[in-house]
Structures are given as C-alpha cells and as structure tokens.
Amino acid sequence: xxxxxxxxxxxxxxxxxxxxxxxxxxxxxxxxxxxxxxxxxxxxxxxxxxxxxxxxxxxxxxxxxxxxxxxxxxxxxxxxxxxxxxxxxxxxxxxxxxxxxxxxxxxxxxxxxxxxxxxxxxxxxxxxxxxxxxxxxxxxxxxxxxxxxxxxxxxxxxxxxxxxxxxxxxxxxxxxxxxxxxxxxxxxxxxxxxxxxxxxxxxxxxxxxxxxxxxxxxxxx
Amino acid sequence: xxxxxxxxxxxxxxxxxxxxxxxxxxxxxxxxxxxxxxxxxxxxxxxxxxxxxxxxxxxxxxxxxxxxxxxxxxxxxxxxxxxxxxxxxxxxxxxxxxxxxxxxxxxxxxxxxxxxxxxxxxxxxxxxxxxxxxxxxxxxxxxxxxxxxxxxxxxxxxxxxxxxxxxxxxxxxxxxxxxxxxxxxxxxxxxxxxxxxxxxxxxxxxxxxxxxxxxxxxxxxxxxxxxxxxxxxxxxxxxxxxxxxxxxxxxxxxxxxxxxxxxxxxxxxxxxxxxxxxxxxxxxxxxxxxxxxxxxxxxxxxxxxxxxxxxxxxxxxxxxxxxxxxxxxxxxxxxxxxxxxxxxxxxxxxxxxxxxxxxxxxxxxxxxxxxxxxxxxxxxxxxxxxxxxxxxxxxxxxxxxxxxxxxxxxxxxxxxxxxxxxxxxxxxxxxxxxxxxxxxxxxxxxxxxxxxxxxxxxxxxxxxxxxxxxxxxxxxxxxxxxxxx
Numbered sequence: 001x002x003x004x005x006x007x008x009x010x011x012x013x014x015x016x017x018x019x020x021x022x023x024x025x026x027x028x029x030x031x032x033x034x035x036x037x038x039x040x041x042x043x044x045x046x047x048x049x050x051x052x053x054x055x056x057x058x059x060x061x062x063x064x065x066x067x068x069x070x071x072x073x074x075x076x077x078x079x080x081x082x083x084x085x086x087x088x089x090x091x092x093x094x095x096x097x098x099x100x101x102x103x104x105x106x107x108x109x110x111x112x113x114x115x116x117x118x119x120x121x122x123x124x125x126x127x128x129x130x131x132x133x134x135x136x137x138x139x140x141x142x143x144x145x146x147x148x149x150x151x152x153x154x155x156x157x158x159x160x161x162x163x164x165x166x167x168x169x170x171x172x173x174x175x176x177x178x179x180x181x182x183x184x185x186x187x188x189x190x191x192x193x194x195x196x197x198x199x200x201x202x203x204x205x206x207x208x209x210x211x212x213x214x215x216x217x218x219x220x221x
Numbered sequence: 222x223x224x225x226x227x228x229x230x231x232x233x234x235x236x237x238x239x240x241x242x243x244x245x246x247x248x249x250x251x252x253x254x255x256x257x258x259x260x261x262x263x264x265x266x267x268x269x270x271x272x273x274x275x276x277x278x279x280x281x282x283x284x285x286x287x288x289x290x291x292x293x294x295x296x297x298x299x300x301x302x303x304x305x306x307x308x309x310x311x312x313x314x315x316x317x318x319x320x321x322x323x324x325x326x327x328x329x330x331x332x333x334x335x336x337x338x339x340x341x342x343x344x345x346x347x348x349x350x351x352x353x354x355x356x357x358x359x360x361x362x363x364x365x366x367x368x369x370x371x372x373x374x375x376x377x378x379x380x381x382x383x384x385x386x387x388x389x390x391x392x393x394x395x396x397x398x399x400x401x402x403x404x405x406x407x408x409x410x411x412x413x414x415x416x417x418x419x420x421x422x423x424x425x426x427x428x429x430x431x432x433x434x435x436x437x438x439x440x441x442x443x444x445x446x447x448x449x450x451x452x453x454x455x456x457x458x459x460x461x462x463x464x465x466x467x468x469x470x471x472x473x474x475x476x477x478x479x480x481x482x483x484x485x486x487x488x489x490x491x492x493x494x495x496x497x498x499x500x501x502x503x504x505x506x507x508x509x510x511x512x513x514x515x516x517x518x519x520x521x522x523x524x525x526x527x528x529x530x531x532x533x534x535x536x537x538x539x540x541x542x543x544x545x546x547x548x549x550x551x552x553x554x555x556x557x558x559x560x561x562x563x564x565x566x567x568x569x570x571x572x573x574x575x576x577x578x579x580x581x582x583x584x585x586x587x588x589x590x591x592x593x594x595x596x597x598x599x600x601x602x603x604x605x606x607x608x609x610x611x612x613x614x615x616x617x618x619x620x621x622x623x624x625x626x627x628x629x630x631x632x633x634x635x636x637x638x639x640x641x642x643x644x645x646x647x648x649x650x651x652x653x654x655x656x657x658x659x660x661x662x663x664x665x666x667x668x669x670x671x672x673x674x675x676x677x678x679x680x681x682x683x684x685x686x687x688x689x690x691x692x693x694x695x696x697x698x699x700x701x702x703x704x705x706x
C-alpha cells in the first residue's frame with residue numbers, strides 16, 4: 001500500500017462514524033470550498049471606506065516603518081522617485097520588471113534596467129496590485145512583468161500603488177482575485193520592511209529583505 | 222524515527238537551566254513577546270470572536286481532514302506542483318533526499334540546500350540526514366542560522382535562538398566568518414544583523430534546492446502559505462531551481478477566507494504584529510515567461526503521528542497554529558528555557574505534543590512540568606485546552622505505571638487517609654500546626670523536610686492556621702450563637 005493510501009485509510013478509520021462517511025465529508029468540504037464565504041468575524045479595522053480607508057492604510061503602513069509619499073498622478077512618479085533617490089543618497093538607478101505601465105514613463109536621468117533581482121540591488125521598483133487598509137499591507141502578484149525576487153532583494157524597495165486599489169480587509173482581496181480569475185503563481189503580502197527579533201528580541205530592520213520600504217501612493221481614489 | 226528526543230532528562234536539564242546565569246539573562250531579555258501580544262490584541266475588540274472562529278474552522282477541517290487533503294492535492298497537482306505523502310519521518314527524509322540528490326549540482330552529487338525555518342524539518346531530523354548524505358545545508362532564518370553555527374536545536378518555535386545572548390552571537394560570528402576583518406566591532410544588535418545579511422545574501426544565490434515549511438495549505442486553491450518577518454523563506458524558495466515545502470497534515474485549511482481568520486490570529490499571538498512582514502501564497506512551479514521562481518515545486522505531506530492524534534483524545538492539539546503564545550506566557554518555560562524540554566516542541570504545546578510523538582515513557586516529565594496556572598489556555602488563539610490535555614497525559618502515565626515508585630506510594634498513602642475522614646482531619650490539622658510552627662509565623666517556609674526540591678528555588682507557603690473543616694465548624698458555631706441572641 002502506498003503511503004498516501006496508508007495515511008488516508010488511517011484518517012478514515014479515525015473519522016468514519018455514523019453519518020460521517022467519506023462521501024459526506026467530501027460533500028461538506030466541496031460545499032465549503034465552493035461557497036468560499038467568510039467564516040470568521042471581520043474586525044472593524046477591516047471595514048473602512050472612502051478616504052478613511054486610504055488614510056488608515058497610510059497610518060498602518062507607517063506604523064510598521066514603511067514610508068509613504070502621496071502623488072496625484074502616475075506621471076508624477078519619475079520625479080518623485082528621483083527626488084526620493086537623491087534624498088536617500090541612493091544611486092540614480094532602478095531595477096524593475098517588464099512592466100508596460102512603468103516602461104511608458106519618462107525616467108529622465110534615472111537609469112532603469114529590467115529583469116529579476118540580482119545579488120546587489122540598491123533599489124527595486126515594483127507595482128502593487130493592491131493594498132490592505134486593515135494592516136497597511138501591499139499586495140503583489142508574480143508574472144513575467146513582475147518577478148517576485150524584486151520584492152525581496154532591493155536594499156530599498158520602492159512601490160507604486162493606486163489608492164483606488166486599496167481594499168478594506170483581506171476579504172476584498174480574495175474577492176478581487178476570484179472575480180478577475182487571476183491565478184498568479186505567487187502572491188506576496190508585504191507589511192513593512194524586513195525585520196528580525198532574533199537577537200535578544202530587539203527588532204532590527206533589514207534582516208534579509210529590504211531595509212526600507214517606500215510607497216508612492218497615487219491619490220486617484 | 223524522528224529527531225532524537227532527550228525529554229526523559231527534563232528534571233536534570235531544568236535544574237541545570239535554573240543554575241545557568243547566561244541562560245537566565247537571555248530568558249529575561251526575551252520577555253517582550255508576551256507584552257507585545259497583549260498590546261496587539263487590545264487593538265481589536267473582535268479578537269475573542271475571531272478566536273472562536275479559528276477554533277471552529279480548525280475543528281471543521283479536522284473532522285473532514287481526508288476530504289480537505291484530497292481537495293488540496295487535486296488543486297496543487299493542477300498547478301503543476303508534485304505532492305508526496307509521508308507516513309513517518311523516515312519516509313519524509315527519503316522523499317526529500319531523493320529530490321535533493323536528483324538536483325545536486327556540486328561534485329560527487331552533493332547539493333547546496335537553503336532552508337527556511339521549519340519545525341517539521343526539525344521534527345524529522347532533516348538537516349542531519351542531508352548532511353550525512355554529504356549535502357551542504359544552510360539555515361537562512363537568522364535565529365536558525367545562529368543555532369546552526371552553535372550546533373544546537375531551537376529553544377523556541379518562533380524565536381529559535383531565544384536562549385542565546387548577544388555576546389554569544391558575536392563570538393559565534395567571529396568564529397564562523399573568518400574571512401571578515403577580525404578587528405571589526407559589534408556595537409549593537411543591528412551590526413550583527415547586518416553581518417548575517419551580508420554573509421547569507423551571497424549564499425542565497427547558487428543553492429540547488431530550497432526547503433521551507435508551510436504555515437497553511439489552502440484546499441480551495443492548492444497554494445502553500447509561508448509567513449516570515451525576515452524574507453528568508455521567500456528568498457529560499459524563489460531563487461533555487463527546486464522548492465520543497467514540507468508540511469504536516471493538519472496545516473490544510475479550506476479557503477482563502479479561512480486563511481484571513483488564521484492570519485488575524487497568528488501574528489498577533491506570535492509577535493504582536495497585525496500581520497508579519499511577509500505572507501506569501503505560492504503554487505506550482507515557474508510559468509512560461511517568468512524570470513524567477515523554482516522550476517520544480519514539491520509538497521511533502523507528513524503524518525508522523527497526526528492520524529493517531531486525530532483518532533484519540535488529543536485531536537484538539539491538532540488545532541495548533543504554532544504561534545508560540547503558550548510558551549511566551551508559561552512561567553515554567555520562562556524559567557527553564559526550551560532546551561530543557563529535550564525535543565523539538567517546547568513549552569505547553571510541546572508538553573502535549575512530545576509525549577504523543579515520542580511516547581509517554583520518554584516524554585512523561587513534560588506534562589508534569591506545569592503548575593496548571595491555565596495561562597497557556599487563556600492565550601491560545603485556537604483555544605486548545607492545554608492543561609486538560611496535560612492532565613490526560615498524567616493520567617496515562619499513572620495508568621501505565623510509569624510514574625516513580627515514591628509518587629505512587631505517596632498517592633497510595635494519601636488515598637488510605639482520604640478514605641478515613643476522621644483520621645484525615647486529625648492528621649492534617651497536626652501537619653498544619655507543624656508546618657506553621659516550622660515557618661515561625663512568617664507565613665512561608667524557606668526549608669522543608671523532604672521538600673528541598675521545592676524550597677531550593679522558592680519558598681513554600683505555610684498553610685492556614687486551621688483546616689477548612691475546623692474553620693467551617695467554628696463559623697457555624699459562631700453564627701448559631703449569634704442567632705440565639
């Protein structure tokens with residue numbers, strides 16, 4: 001008997017009783033998966049709306065040491081990025097994915113290169129597909145235009161996010177993925193820069209991932 | 222066979238831990254997690270209701286576990302992942318060794334393996350098996366990296382180096398990173414974190430295989446979920462050509478919405494964050510056009526005793542989401558540290574899991590190392606009745622005649638008296654008077670005949686002046702006198 005069959009038969013021996021049969025359990029599981037409805041309470045902080053939602057996102061992102069710069073339109077992004085690179089004494093170079101929206105912008109003197117993350121990566125720029133107001137979280141999906149490694153290998157991780165893409169809580173996010181049929185290989189939820197408490201429980205930023213997380217928030221809500 | 226347990230030596234290990242000033246200082250320095258948890262929970266008034274939902278969703282999943290595992294497997298296969306089932310630690314190691322061996326790019330078939338922190342891999346003794354086969358294993362979580370340098374097991378499920386002080390880490394880094402300037406200084410923890418970042422960054426590239434655990438498996442989508450704060454788990458699974466995620470059976474949950482509930486409980490209970498820095502949902506291998514991600518993705522589903530727990534009276538323990546809140550809030554764990562427990566899982570959750578996984582004979586001291594103060598149950602995000610489960614293990618220990626002769630004899634003596642109430646009352650009031658006399662009226666005893674094991678570390682409280690029955694009688698008499706007047 002294969003390990004799979006052995007394990008399943010042991011589980012079934014433990015669970016089979018009265019009406020609890022393999023068939024009944026399979027039906028119960030399929031029903032819950034099909035309806036995929038929220039089973040736990042949604043906390044108040046995950047039910048914000050309008051500008052409250054955006055403001056809470058900013059507040060919570062800053063509470064976990066992300067920094068947020070608000071801009072009016074996507075066209076303002078290169079100027080804001082360039083300014084931020086200067087302010088942080090970073091080289092005027094960005095690593096990004098093969099993203100049509102980012103490629104269409106005029107980067108001026110800022111050198112841009114396209115590809116996955118490399119060993120030394122001072123600054124990466126990626127586009128978040130969403131945000132979560134509940135926790136100040138950024139949402140990324142992987143794809144040819146968005147290699148996941150760019151979210152982890154930059155010393156500084158620059159992120160562009162549209163305010164209208166901010167969901168109140170995790171529920172909105174799942175709904176959006178299901179409704180759009182998007183089925184990416186990787187979904188990264190990122191809440192603040194990398195950190196560790198492994199040395200005497202003192203929180204230090206930049207354990208392996210980015211030391212800084214800079215969000216450019218397009219206020220088009 | 223799983224990782225070699227040393228739980229039968231709990232008593233001597235705990236005694237040594239209490240006398241070890243470096244450990245005591247490190248434990249004192251690591252007290253912040255319980256405080257941060259309390260602050261994070263105070264922020265959301267709905268937390269208690271979310272705990273109920275977490276308990277219910279885990280109960281539901283466990284009651285239908287075969288169905289959810291099959292649903293997960295189907296979706297995972299659809300996404301191009303491979304799914305392996307392992308009945309025990311040996312099977313899991315064999316599966317992983319085979320995959321690693323196939324992808325080894327080093328000379329003589331030796332592979333470079335990067336690992337994210339995984340308690341399951343500790344449970345199955347994976348590192349020593351990989352090393353015995355000649356492969357090079359690198360732990361990438363900072364805490365795990367530190368204990369790997371020290372050749373020690375973890376002492377906490379989310380803060381594996383909780384027992385190590387900063388000067389010790391500094392000494393370990395100097396000994397290991399000999400290619401760096403020996404004159405360099407480490408003024409603060411940040412300088413150590415920076416050095417580890419620098420040293421490990423190079424090793425992320427060039428690994429053949431990445432092995433991580435999984436915090437959850439989603440039946441709805443076939444995704445695995447990994448939660449970290451450092452980002453090491455992600456780098457370990459994105460950069461090598463092969464990713465192996467090893468997860469025990471009870472990690473499966475039904476849907477993404479159920480994941481929301483678990484995520485709302487997990488980080489708050491573990492570190493007092495509303496969400497850890499990195500929560501990643503992944504499925505299958507790299508796709509057409511992708512510039513990174515593993516070319517092969519494997520899930521290893523491990524039973525290793527879970528199906529027995531599902532069948533018996535310890536099913537509730539399978540709700541555990543490995544947050545560590547029970548140990549952070551346990552007075553015994555805080556005093557003796559994780560290594561005293563002698564196996565992979567420590568603190569109250571370990572005191573239930575270890576006897577279940579390695580046998581009551583080996584693990585029998587652990588459920589006894591509890592004051593039953595109940596704090597672990599109070600903080601458990603999925604409401605596992607930990608003291609109740611430990612009590613069941615104590616009963617099993619007694620029934621299997623594993624408790625020591627003196628304890629069994631003592632209980633026998635007590636039973637003999639308890640069956641004779643008049644004698645019992647007389648003897649207990651004599652005993653109480655004697656103890657009060659010994660305490661010199663201070664209300665506590667610094668030394669106790671035959672009780673040195675207790676009084677070596679704390680005072681023994683002196684009993685009340687008289688027995689409950691005597692007090693009851695006296696009050697009743699006084700009351701009836703009052704009524705007569």
